[in-house]
Amino acid sequence: MxxxxxxxxxxxxxxxxxxxxxxxxxxxxxxxxxxxxxxxxxxxxxxxxxxxxxxxxxxxxxxxxxxxxxxxxxxxxxxxxxxxxxxxxxxxxxxxxxxxxxxxLVAEQSAPLAEMARLEWAFTLAFDAPQGAPLTLNDMAQLASEDWPTLQVILAPSVQQLLCRFNTVAIWRASKDESDFPGSQALNLAQLCLVWRHENVCHYRSLEPGEAFALAGMVTTGWSFSELCAQLVVTYEEGAPLQAVTWLKQWIQDGLLERRVP
Structure with missing residues (x-):
């Protein structure tokens, strides 16, 4: 042989x-x-x-x-x-x-379980992703005032996005805490969960609909900062620029964004 x-x-x-x-x-x-x-x-x-x-x-x-x-x-x-x-x-x-x-598995079993598998795999992908060059608050402090309106961003390489239709994050958290199983339930409203690595530690959090809409507009649709403010006027009126800056600051502190290169 x-x-x-x-x-x-x-x-x-x-x-x-x-x-x-x-x-x-x-x-x-x-x-x-x-x-x-x-x-x-x-x-x-x-x-x-x-x-x-x-x-x-x-x-x-x-x-x-x-x-x-x-x-x-x-x-x-x-x-x-x-x-x-x-x-x-x-x-x-x-x-x-x-x-x-x-x-x-049959659909009733497979849908929530597959969503959990995607969430757990997102942590693996985030942990192993390239470092990239995430924006920092110091970068933003040095940004010229005339560059703010046209500022565009993309997600850092480690950021994974998962639309959760079940209480998957709650179950995942219970598994880490070794607490009682909370039971699988469908959410009334699907939530976007982000998983990413920042300073060599994996993080996660779920976004409320307004923040998810704003982030998707910038990183997927390609809105500039001025376009983000214009979109938020519908909901926040005069407070739109403040809300836009608040979210942008949070995203940058979390290490989620890089500057989009034209």
């Missing part, structure tokens, strides 16, 4: 649903005085699955908290069989977990 064929056979054994090895593959190996071939291959098979599930428990701790040991083990085993690790780094193992949940 060529080396590549043997390696592929070993891979097929690790990815199979059973720990019992193919007899022709097992025949290529020799057992030792205290460990026969079949037992050794079964150990490898089970250890491989166990290691991948350990990674998923780390990346999706809130789902583990939600489902419990047995249900989480069944779900992650099915996921690994459906989407085997295809990258040399286990960092990317959970990239399709939310999609798999939607495929694998």
């Amino acid at each position: 060529r080396l590549i064929d043997w390696q592929l056979a070993f891979e097929q054994h690790l990815l199979s649903e059973t720990s019992v090895a193919n007899s022709s593959f097992a025949a290529t190996l020799l057992g030792g005085p205290t460990l026969d071939v079949d037992t050794g291959l079964a150990i490898y098979h089970n250890a491989y699955l166990s290691r991948l599930q350990e990674v998923l428990r780390h990346d999706f701790g809130a789902i583990w908290y939600w489902l419990g040991d047995d249900e989480f083990a069944l779900l992650t085993q099915a996921y690994i069989r459906r989407y085997p690790s295809a990258h040399y780094s286990l960092r990317w193992l959970g990239g399709r977990f939310a999609v798999f949940i939607l495929e694998h």
Whole structure:
């Protein structure tokens, strides 16, 4: 048997649903005085699955908290069989977990659980994202007055946005606090949750509709600061510039924004 064929056979054994090895593959190996071939291959098979599930428990701790040991083990085993690790780094193992949940479970179960998977994966993406060059309050203090009206911004590389239709953030928080499970509930009004890294620490917060509208206008639609103020006049009237400055200051303090380059 060529080396590549043997390696592929070993891979097929690790990815199979059973720990019992193919007899022709097992025949290529020799057992030792205290460990026969079949037992050794079964150990490898089970250890491989166990290691991948350990990674998923780390990346999706809130789902583990939600489902419990047995249900989480069944779900992650099915996921690994459906989407085997295809990258040399286990960092990317959970990239399709939310999609798999939607495929694998009925809609009533899958929708809130997939939203949690997206939230937890957002923390992973935020943590590993490039640093970028977020604006600081000192940058804004040095901005010439004539440049304020045309100021445009984009999100810093680490910022992840998630529209939550369930009390996903409350459940995630309970999992971190190791408090009682609050129960999954649909929100009366969907909320935008931001997850980002600032000064090497991951942060999150939910935005009220007005702030979410303003932030989307600047970073997605491309409003300048003067256009933001004009949009806010409808709701805040004479207080629009103050509200615009207040939100902009908060976004910059949080490390959410970079200056848009023309």
